[in-house]
Structure formats: C-alpha cells, structure tokens
Amino acid sequence: MSISEKLLPFDVVPDDRALAIREALRNAIVDRRLAPGTKLSESEVGSLFEASRTVVRAALQMLAFEGLVKTERNRGAFVSNPTPEEAHQVFASRRLLEPGIVSAAVERITDADIDMFRHQLQEEVRFMGERGPSARRAEIKASGDFHLMLAHVSGNVILQRFMDELVARSSLVIALYGSTGVSRCGHHEHADIVDALQKRDAARASALMLHHIDHIEADLDIRVREGLALKDALDI
Amino acid sequence: MSISEKLLPFDVVPDDRALAIREALRNAIVDRRLAPGTKLSESEVGSLFEASRTVVRAALQMLAFEGLVKTERNRGAFVSNPTPEEAHQVFASRRLLEPGIVSAAVERITDADIDMFRHQLQEEVRFMGERGPSARRAEIKASGDFHLMLAHVSGNVILQRFMDELVARSSLVIALYGSTGVSRCGHHEHADIVDALQKRDAARASALMLHHIDHIEADLDIRVREGLALKDALDI
DNA sequence: CGCATATAGATCGTATCCATTTGTGATTCA
DNA sequence: TGAATCACAAATGGATACGATCTATATGCG
Numbered sequence: 001m002s003i004s005e006k007l008l009p010f011d012v013v014p015d016d017r018a019l020a021i022r023e024a025l026r027n028a029i030v031d032r033r034l035a036p037g038t039k040l041s042e043s044e045v046g047s048l049f050e051a052s053r054t055v056v057r058a059a060l061q062m063l064a065f066e067g068l069v070k071t072e073r074n075r076g077a078f079v080s081n082p083t084p085e086e087a088h089q090v091f092a093s094r095r096l097l098e099p100g101i102v103s104a105a106v107e108r109i110t111d112a113d114i115d116m117f118r119h120q121l122q123e124e125v126r127f128m129g130e131r132g133p134s135a136r137r138a139e140i141k142a143s144g145d146f147h148l149m150l151a152h153v154s155g156n157v158i159l160q161r162f163m164d165e166l167v168a169r170s171s172l173v174i175a176l177y178g179s180t181g182v183s184r185c186g187h188h189e190h191a192d193i194v195d196a197l198q199k200r201d202a203a204r205a206s207a208l209m210l211h212h213i214d215h216i217e218a219d220l221d222i223r224v225r226e227g228l229a230l231k232d233a234l235d236i
Numbered sequence: 237m238s239i240s241e242k243l244l245p246f247d248v249v250p251d252d253r254a255l256a257i258r259e260a261l262r263n264a265i266v267d268r269r270l271a272p273g274t275k276l277s278e279s280e281v282g283s284l285f286e287a288s289r290t291v292v293r294a295a296l297q298m299l300a301f302e303g304l305v306k307t308e309r310n311r312g313a314f315v316s317n318p319t320p321e322e323a324h325q326v327f328a329s330r331r332l333l334e335p336g337i338v339s340a341a342v343e344r345i346t347d348a349d350i351d352m353f354r355h356q357l358q359e360e361v362r363f364m365g366e367r368g369p370s371a372r373r374a375e376i377k378a379s380g381d382f383h384l385m386l387a388h389v390s391g392n393v394i395l396q397r398f399m400d401e402l403v404a405r406s407s408l409v410i411a412l413y414g415s416t417g418v419s420r421c422g423h424h425e426h427a428d429i430v431d432a433l434q435k436r437d438a439a440r441a442s443a444l445m446l447h448h449i450d451h452i453e454a455d456l457d458i459r460v461r462e463g464l465a466l467k468d469a470l471d472i
Numbered sequence: 473c474g475c476a477t478a479t480a481g482a483t484c485g486t487a488t489c490c491a492t493t494t495g496t497g498a499t500t501c502a
Numbered sequence: 503t504g505a506a507t508c509a510c511a512a513a514t515g516g517a518t519a520c521g522a523t524c525t526a527t528a529t530g531c532g
Contacts, residue, residue, distance in 0.1 A: 017516090042483080052517045061294060065301050067394070074483055074524045089392045096336035096395070104328070156325045158303070159332070162398055253485080278514075288486045289514095310493045310514055 018058035021049050025059060029068050029079055030144075030171040031137040036081035040069060066165045068172065080172065084222040087173040091217040094166050097159065098147065098213060099206035102193070104154040106202040113153050117194045120146055124187045144171050146190050170216070177220040189215065257285050257295035265304050265315055266380075266407040267373040272317035276305060302401045304408065316408065320458040323409040327453040330402050333395065334383065334449060335442035338429070340390040342438040349389050353430045356382055360423045380407050382426050406452070413456040425451065 025045070028034045046056045060077045063069040067086075071077045082090070120142065127139040144167040151163035189212040196205035261281070264270045282292045296313045299305040303322075307313045318326070356378065363375040380403040387399035425448040432441035 054516055054518095057294075058297060061297055062301070065298070076483065086393070089394050092340070092392055093394045093398070097332060100332035156328055157322075158325050158329045158402070162329070166394070290485065290487095293515095312514065 017051055017055045018062070021045070021051060021056060021059035022062045024049070025063060026066075026068060026168060027141075029063075030141065030168055030175070032172075032175040034079050036079050036172070036176060038079040040077040040079065042076070067169050080169075082169065082173050082176060084177075086169075087177060087220070087222055088217075090166060090169045090173055091213060093162075094170065094213050095210060097162060097166065098150070098209050101151050101154045101156075101159055101163065102197075102205045102209045103202045104156065104159075105150050106197060106200050106205060108155050109153050109197055109200075113149075114194065114198050117146070117149065117197065120149060121187070121191055121194060124190065128187060140171050140174060143187075143190070144168075174216070174220070177222050253285075253287055253291045254294035254298070257281070257287060257292060258298045260285070261295060261299060262302075262304060262404060263377075265299075266377065266404055266411070268408075268411040270315050272315045272408070272412060274315045276313040276315065278312070303405050316405075318405065318409050318412060320413075322405075323413060323456070323458055324453075326402060326405045326409055327449060329398075330406065330449050331446060333398060333402065334386070334445050337387050337390045337392075337395055337399065338433075338441045338445045339438040340392065340395075341386050342433060342436050342441060344391050345389050345433055345436075349385075350430065350434050353382070353385065353433065356385060357423070357427055357430060360426065364423060376407050376410060379423075379426070380404075410452070410456070413458050 025034070025040070034040075040060060042053045042056045042060065045051075045060075046053050049056070060069060060071065064071050064077065067082075068080050069077045070080050124139065124142045124146070127135050127142055130138075147167050148160075148163060151160040154160070189208060193205055193208045193212065196208055261270070261276070270276075276296060278289045278292045278296070281287075281296075282289050285292070296305060296307065300307050300313065303318075304316050305313045306316050360375065360378045360382070363371050363378055366374075383403050384396075384399060387396040390396070425444060429441055429444045429448065432444055
C-alpha cells in the first residue's frame with residue numbers, strides 16, 4: 001500500500017483519474033478478480049468508475065502497453081490471457097533483468113532500505129499464515145512488491161518501469177498457471193536474498209535471485225494448462 | 237525501412253492511425269528534426285496529420301510511455317530532453333539487457349538471419365560514406381536497427397519492446413550528447429558481433445556487445461553538457 | 473444441414489462544448 | 503518609472519453526441 005505509492009512508475013502525472021482507474025483495474029486483473037478474457041467495455045468501466053470514456057480509454061491504453069489487456073480492433077479491450085509462450089517470455093525477461101537489478105541495488109542500498117525489506121518480509125509471512133483466496137492474493141501482491149522494491153532501490157527509473165510491467169504480468173501468469181507451493185519457498189528465498197543484500201554480496205544475491213526466478217517458473221503448470229487454454233477459448 | 241516494419245513492437249494493432257502518427261513523431265524525434273523541448277500541440281499535430289485530437293492524444297500518450305515526450309499537466313506534450321542522469325540510465329539498462337539478448341539470439345539465429353545482418357552492415361557502411369546531416373541521421377537509425385534486429389532474432393516479444401524503447405531513447409541521447417566518432421568504431425563492433433554470432437559464440441558476442449555499449453556511452457559528452465542543460469533551461 | 477446475406481450491436485473516430493489552468497499583457501498604484 | 507495585481511486569451515482535460523465501420527448473431531435459401 002504505502003510502498004506501491006512510492007513505486008509509481010511515472011513521476012509526472014498526466015491525469016490522476018486515469019491512473020486511479022489503471023491501478024484499480026491492474027489490481028483487479030492481478031488479483032484474478034477479473035478473469036482473463038473478460039471484456040472491458042469502455043462504457044461499462046466508465047460507468048463503474050463514474051468517468052467518461054475518454055479517461056477510461058487512457059487507462060485501457062496504458063494497460064494495453066503493459067500487456068495486461070489486449071485490444072482488438074473494433075472489438076474492444078479484454079483482460080490478457082497469456083499463452084504459455086508469453087508466460088515463458090515474461091520469466092525469460094526477468095531472468096535477464098533481475099540479477100542485474102540486484103547487483104545495482106547492492107551498490108546503493110542503505111540500512112534503512114534493509115529495514116524496509118525486513119518489514120516487507122514480515123508482511124509476506126503474515127499473509128502466508130492466513131488462509132483463503134484473499135490472503136493468497138495479498139501474498140502474491142506482497143511477493144511482487146518485494147521485487148518492485150528492489151528495482152526501486154536500484155535507482156534506475158527505466159528498469160523500475162520494466163519491472164513494474166514484468167511483475168504485473170508475472171502475477172497474472174502465476175494466478176493462471178500457478179500451483180500452490182510457490183509462496184512458501186518463495187518467501188525463504190526472499191529472506192536469503194535480503195541476507196545477501198545486507199552483506200553487500202552482489203554475486204550471491206544475484207545468483208539467489210536467478211534461482212528464485214527459476215523456482216517460480218518451475219512451479220508453474222504451464223504444460224497442463226495448454227489444454228485448458230483451448231477450453232477457455234471455446235466457452236468464451 | 238523494410239526492417240522497421242517487421243520490427244513493429246505490437247502485433248495487435250489497436251488503431252492504425254495513432255500508430256502511424258506515433259511512428260512519424262518517433263522518427264522525427266529520433267532523427268532530431270524535432271528538437272528536444274519542442275511543444276507538440278494536440279491541435280497542431282492533429283491538423284498536420286489530418287486527425288482529430290483523440291487520435292493524437294493516443295499517439296502522444298504512447299510516446300510519453302516510451303519516454304520520448306514528456307507531458308506536463310495542463311501544459312501539453314514536449315519532446316523529451318533527457319538529463320544526463322536519464323541518459324546514463326538508458327545505457328545502464330541496455331548493459332543489462334543486450335548481452336542477454338545476444339546470448340538468446342545465438343540460440344535461435346539462422347543463416348538467413350546472418351545474411352540479413354550482413355546486409356544491414358552494408359547499409360551502415362553506405363550511410364557512413366555519405367556526408368551531411370541526413371546521412372548521419374540515417375546512420376544513427378541504421379545503427380539502432382541493428383540492435384532491434386538482434387532483439388527480433390531473440391524471439392522474445394517483451395524484450396523486443398523494451399529494446400524498441402531503449403534504442404529510441406538512445407538515439408535521442410546520442411543526437412543530444414553525441415560527438416562525432418561514434419559511428420565508425422560502432423560499425424566495426426557491429427561487424428565483430430555478427431562474426432561471433434555466425435560462430436555461435438555466445439560468450440564472445442555478449443562480451444563484444446557489452447564493450448560496444450560501453451564505447452557508445454563513453455563517446456558521449458555527458459559531463460560537458462551538464463552546464464549546457466542549465467543554459468538550455470534558462471533560454472527556454 | 474450448411475452457407476450466404478442482412479440486420480443489430482458495439483466500438484472507433486470525429487466534432488463540439490464546457491471547465492480548468494496557464495501565460496501574457498494591460499492597468500493601476502506606490 | 504517599476505512592480506504588483508487583475509483580466510483575458512489560448513490550450514489542455516474532460517464529457518457527450520453523432521456518423522462510420524466492423525463484428526456477431528439471426529434469418530433465409532439452396
């Protein structure tokens with residue numbers, strides 16, 4: 001909550017309204033409250049948020065950039081339904097970016113940042129202890145925030161934005177293809193990474209991050225859902 | 237020309253019109269025909285392209301996402317004037333991404349791709365031989381296309397889009413802070429990279445790419461212009 | 473039962489209007 | 503004469519209505 005505001009990808013605010021709608025839709029998509037394939041009608045979204053189509057279109061265009069929604073000409077905007085191939089590309093991109101981000105973060109990280117990470121880890125533990133879908137969504141979000149915080153600490157605004165997109169898409173992919181056991185091992189690995197950060201051990205932190213991403217992707221049932229994707233396409 | 241069409245960052249085309257305007261403005265900005273700080277009035281651009289403000293706004297919003305234009309609330313859109321800090325972040329991002337992209341490209345590159353690269357190198361040589369600002373712009377563009385082709389070969393659409401943005405911003409930065417000698421050494425390094433690609437030597441190709449980026453950034457007069465940036469801010 | 477056509481629905485693009493903000497220029501006062 | 507205040511013009515941001523275009527469903531015919 002407090003973190004995500006500090007992690008806003010854009011310093012300049014073109015319009016508060018569109019950004020608010022974008023954030024709301026983003027959260028809804030990432031939290032799986034909006035299922036992939038769901039049609040996001042401009043009029044409908046506009047009436048929901050009491051905004052005109054102009055603002056909604058700006059928000060939808062932003063989401064289309066991020067890959068969270070796909071727009072089809074004269075058909076409208078739909079919640080993105082990542083293919084296994086796209087899912088793989090998301091993690092391939094993260095494998096490229098995040099080790100370097102971690103290395104850059106080690107150079108600039110302060111003790112205050114470390115404290116912030118520790119606090120974030122406690123949040124993850126808290127949601128891990130709870131049951132139910134809402135807790136799991138909060139857990140996925142907290143896990144993503146960890147990676148966003150790293151990008152924030154790295155100090156590179158561009159990489160921060162790239163990670164913003166990649167984490168959002170990852171959350172969608174995890175919600176789609178994820179089994180259950182991702183979280184627990186994930187937290188442990190987050191803690192290990194923070195330990196390495198605290199010791200300013202860039203090499204170790206990077207290696208841990210790489211393995212962490214490998215584990216996240218390995219825990220996905222991408223192959224199994226290929227059949228389900230077909231079924232989804234049929235009943236929609 | 238023919239390449240950039242194949243390298244379009246979005247498979248799905250939300251609206252041809254806005255994309256066309258975006259491309260035109262992009263080229264104009266990257267080619268330095270539109271100087272940084274230039275105001276891009278919605279009405280003016282709209283009348284130039286014979287499009288309504290709606291479409292122009294979509295195009296400007298896309299460009300704002302890419303960092304090529306900056307929008308100020310109730311003031312309008314302006315061609316971005318990258319600060320030295322932003323310029324450095326662009327190259328830091330490229331240093332992270334491109335070696336990995338090269339490695340991925342080695343895995344998938346075909347002999348036909350190699351031929352394409354050779355042909356691209358000849359284009360660079362051709363523009364290198366010519367004089368004048370238009371030839372230099374074409375040279376910068378051709379040099380950028382080389383990197384975009386690599387991202388294309390890597391097969392990762394996400395990385396392709398990231399590179400699309402980074403190359404565009406790099407071209408802007410080079411046009412702003414560049415001295416003159418970048419191009420010649422750049423071409424030689426491109427050729428070396430292609431050689432390594434042909435031998436499927438991922439490690440060497442990655443290392444060459446890293447050095448190449450280092451050289452590009454080293455040849456910029458970022459430090460000198462820091463004072464000029466202040467002067468620019470004053471006389472604008 | 474399959475296919476082509478026609479109609480209905482929705483979206484996309486344009487034009488127009490209003491509100492808000494910015495920047496400039498004129499007026500006024502010290 | 504200089505500076506500060508105020509007013510007006512211009513542009514953006516946002517909302518709405520209308521026409522054009524495309525999709526999708528339904529209907530009719532072979």
